[in-house]
Amino acid sequence: xxxxxxxxxxxxxxxxxxxxxxxxxxxxxxxxxxxxxxxxxxxxxxxxxxxxxxxxxxxxxxxxxxxxxxxxxxxxxxxxxxxxxxxxxxxxxxxxxxxxxxxxxxxxxxxxxxxxxxxxxxxxxxxxxxxxxxxxxxxxxxxxxxxxxxxxxxxxxxxxxxxxxxxxxxxxxxxxxxxxxxxxxxxxxxxxxxxxxxxxxxxxxxxxxxxxxxxxxxxxxxxxxxxxxxxxxxxxxxxxxxxxxxxxxxxxxxxxxxxxxxxxxxxxxxxxxxxxxxxx
Numbered sequence: 001x002x003x004x005x006x007x008x009x010x011x012x013x014x015x016x017x018x019x020x021x022x023x024x025x026x027x028x029x030x031x032x033x034x035x036x037x038x039x040x041x042x043x044x045x046x047x048x049x050x051x052x053x054x055x056x057x058x059x060x061x062x063x064x065x066x067x068x069x070x071x072x073x074x075x076x077x078x079x080x081x082x083x084x085x086x087x088x089x090x091x092x093x094x095x096x097x098x099x100x101x102x103x104x105x106x107x108x109x110x111x112x113x114x115x116x117x118x119x120x121x122x123x124x125x126x127x128x129x130x131x132x133x134x135x136x137x138x139x140x141x142x143x144x145x146x147x148x149x150x151x152x153x154x155x156x157x158x159x160x161x162x163x164x165x166x167x168x169x170x171x172x173x174x175x176x177x178x179x180x181x182x183x184x185x186x187x188x189x190x191x192x193x194x195x196x197x198x199x200x201x202x203x204x205x206x207x208x209x210x211x212x213x214x215x216x217x218x219x220x221x222x223x224x225x226x227x228x229x230x231x232x233x234x235x236x237x238x239x240x241x242x243x244x245x246x247x248x249x250x251x252x253x254x255x256x257x258x259x260x261x262x263x264x265x266x267x268x269x270x271x272x273x274x275x276x277x278x279x280x
Contacts, residue, residue: 032060033069040114042069043280044105046098048123048152048260049197050177050189058265059120062277073101073125094128094196102132102140109142118280119146119214123227123260126151127200130239134209145215146240147279149263150224152197153204154231164198183262209238216240217279219263221248226260246279248272 033039043063047053053072060070105117117140121129126148133139133146154160174188181187218236222229236243250267265273 030074031069031071033064033071037064037067037069039067039069040112041116041118042071042105042108043118043120044101045070045072046119046121046125046129047072047074048125048150049193050185051122051124051183055183055262055264058273059263059277059280063280068280071101073097092199094124094200095132098129098132102136105142106140109140112142115142116144117142119143120149120280121146121151122149122263123152124197124200127153127197127204130209131200131203131207133212134204134207134239139212139214143214145217145279147217147219148236149219150221150227150260151218151232151235152201152227153235154201154228155226156228180262209235211241212239213241216243217246218243219246219248219276219279221250223250224260246275248276 043059045053045056045060047056053074056070056072063070109115109117119129129146130148130151130153173191175191175194177184177187177189216236216239218232220227220229220232233245236245248263248268249272250262263276268276
């Protein structure tokens with residue numbers, strides 16, 4: 001039934017507005033904590049596809065209260081530049097933004113030998129960041145820990161044919177977004193964005209991953225309607241030497257099993273929220 005719903009939405013998208021454009025190369029990387037926080041720890045958030053990163057606000061608020069600095073990477077795309085999207089690989093552009101952030105943190109490491117950076121990535125952000133980390137000869141010394149929320153290493157089997165179809169569809173087509181409204185940046189997703197996700201998944205799938213020496217936490221819900229949970233659990237063993245699984249459950253009954261896992265203080269139980277916060 002889910003497959004039929006998504007397929008119907010794709011057909012609607014084919015009849016809907018399509019743009020002829022290429023994505024912006026700008027990936028905005030900003031500090032979201034006050035400059036006067038004298039911290040030796042930084043938490044770096046990398047969002048998912050069409051994810052309103054203000055949903056990280058609750059974590060940032062609590063981290064700031066404990067003198068932890070925070071940064072966010074915004075994976076940008078734009079429909080306002082003329083030209084065919086097909087001339088660009090959006091997945092590669094997202095990776096470029098993450099590389100630029102890593103270079104910035106590497107400089108901070110050189111300036112402060114006591115600095116600790118915690119990478120927190122969600123959904124698409126986990127695939128983008130992991131592809132980059134796997135390609136590095138060495139990871140900046142201050143990177144000590146990684147946390148992956150609902151990683152999109154692989155989508156559920158019923159979604160894979162839909163994701164594969166993005167290769168033959170025009171990239172500027174709008175497809176309705178199934179993300180919960182308050183977690184969206186917009187109410188549609190471009191086919192090209194899904195293609196960027198697909199390209200990153202395929203790249204990660206085809207490599208022989210290294211087990212990186214980073215303390216790692218996989219935070220996931222068994223009810224997640226998008227990601228292949230069993231695959232995520234198994235793949236975690238291949239990419240880290242030291243890892244733990246943290247299973248959480250959405251507190252809100254209106255989202256259980258209906259949406260991609262949402263991580264914030266309004267969707268998780270107070271107990272699960274605190275459990276996740278302690279991972280930082």
